Amino acid sequence: MMKKSVALLLSGALLTGVLGIGWASAATLAPSAVMSIKVDGKALSKDGKLLITNNHAMVPANAIAHAVGANVAYDQTAKTITISKDINTYQFTVNSQTVKINGGFVTADTPASLVHGVPYIPVRFLAEQLGMEVAFDKASNSISLTSAQTPALRIVSPANGDILYTDQVKVAVTALHYQLADFRQHTQALTGQGHIHVWLDTDPTDPKLAYKMINGEPAVFDEVPPGAHKLTVQLVGNDHKPIVPEVKQQFTFTTAPAPTLAVNGHTPAPAIPASPVPGATAPSSPVSVAPAPVAKSNQVNIQSFSFTPGALTIEKGSTVTFTNLDDVVHTVTANDGSFDSGPINQKATYTMTFSKPGVYSIYCKPHTFMTGTITVK
Numbered sequence: 001m002m003k004k005s006v007a008l009l010l011s012g013a014l015l016t017g018v019l020g021i022g023w024a025s026a027a028t029l030a031p032s033a034v035m036s037i038k039v040d041g042k043a044l045s046k047d048g049k050l051l052i053t054n055n056h057a058m059v060p061a062n063a064i065a066h067a068v069g070a071n072v073a074y075d076q077t078a079k080t081i082t083i084s085k086d087i088n089t090y091q092f093t094v095n096s097q098t099v100k101i102n103g104g105f106v107t108a109d110t111p112a113s114l115v116h117g118v119p120y121i122p123v124r125f126l127a128e129q130l131g132m133e134v135a136f137d138k139a140s141n142s143i144s145l146t147s148a149q150t151p152a153l154r155i156v157s158p159a160n161g162d163i164l165y166t167d168q169v170k171v172a173v174t175a176l177h178y179q180l181a182d183f184r185q186h187t188q189a190l191t192g193q194g195h196i197h198v199w200l201d202t203d204p205t206d207p208k209l210a211y212k213m214i215n216g217e218p219a220v221f222d223e224v225p226p227g228a229h230k231l232t233v234q235l236v237g238n239d240h241k242p243i244v245p246e247v248k249q250q251f252t253f254t255t256a257p258a259p260t261l262a263v264n265g266h267t268p269a270p271a272i273p274a275s276p277v278p279g280a281t282a283p284s285s286p287v288s289v290a291p292a293p294v295a296k297s298n299q300v301n302i303q304s305f306s307f308t309p310g311a312l313t314i315e316k317g318s319t320v321t322f323t324n325l326d327d328v329v330h331t332v333t334a335n336d337g338s339f340d341s342g343p344i345n346q347k348a349t350y351t352m353t354f355s356k357p358g359v360y361s362i363y364c365k366p367h368t369f370m371t372g373t374i375t376v377k
Contacts, residue, residue: 103218104157104172131176151178160251194237204232207240307372
């Protein structure tokens with residue numbers, strides 16, 4: 001039976017994101033006289049020098065964030081760019097095209113770049129995630145970004161037709177041009193204000209059965225049985241009634257048990273009992289032999305850009321097998337540098353034996369926000 005986690009009520013959700021940052025040559029910077037960018041009719045500031053890389057237009061994160069009314073911060077240590085607007089956050093991470101949005105992940109068409117210490121991000125990607133219209137005027141060689149004014153929503157994850165190897169489904173949603181509020185405190189129906197209803201395999205006309213979202217956290221459904229599932233997401237008012245005109249999305253996806261994988265590519269051979277030696281006489285009484293200690297095996301799945309479980313306690317001498325169920329490469333790397341799996345491809349595994357007691361903090365090199373802890377007793 002499927003179980004819903006405690007409803008995390010979602011307010012003002014737009015986008016929360018992680019986008020990887022690559023490196024671009026300063027030589028690819030295009031002079032502003034060649035191409036310009038306008039945001040709602042206003043030219044980008046002089047600091048917004050254009051960069052063309054891989055046929056994609058890039059601009060400094062600081063310039064575009066301020067132009068759309070957002071805040072921006074760059075963490076040199078973590079190599080992350082954080083753009084936030086209202087309660088919505090877009091986080092860009094070095095060397096990854098993966099973008100985290102309200103607990104879900106999408107892939108950008110090109111990674112962000114760092115040029116002479118200045119973080120650049122792809123214009124079209126950010127604009128479209130913000131619900132803006134993007135147009136290119138060949139005559140003036142300019143890009144125009146225009147803000148939309150009508151409410152909209154976007155399902156970040158899962159995607160239509162996805163196959164998820166898990167019994168826990170996280171539904172990440174963004175709401176655009178719509179103020180999300182806690183309906184328990186805002187009971188009066190107001191135009192442009194409300195929350196989000198999420199139904200998974202339940203009657204999408206019954207608001208009592210909906211997972212109610214009023215903040216940027218994903219809706220989490222536990223113990224989802226294997227098979228096809230129908231997801232419905234809709235913007236509603238403070239009174240739980242659909243807004244007019246209706247803003248609603250529906251699609252299906254499938255869940256399945258995680259595949260059984262061989263450890264390090266090998267399936268252990270079954271133990272073969274020893275045959276009695278011909279002519280040997282069985283002892284008259286059994287001999288008591290202390291059994292050798294057996295190392296315990298533990299499993300950690302790498303899925304949805306997280307280690308599951310994120311914190312694991314094991315006995316000394318035990319092994320932990322990490323299985324990558326994502327469609328991108330991950331690593332299992334110790335913070336203290338004591339071990340590093342190297343790249344782990346999709347459906348591949350990495351096994352580590354922990355022979356010394358202690359607390360081992362781990363992370364993924366391409367996605368440093370992925371962290372975990374192995375405690376060895």
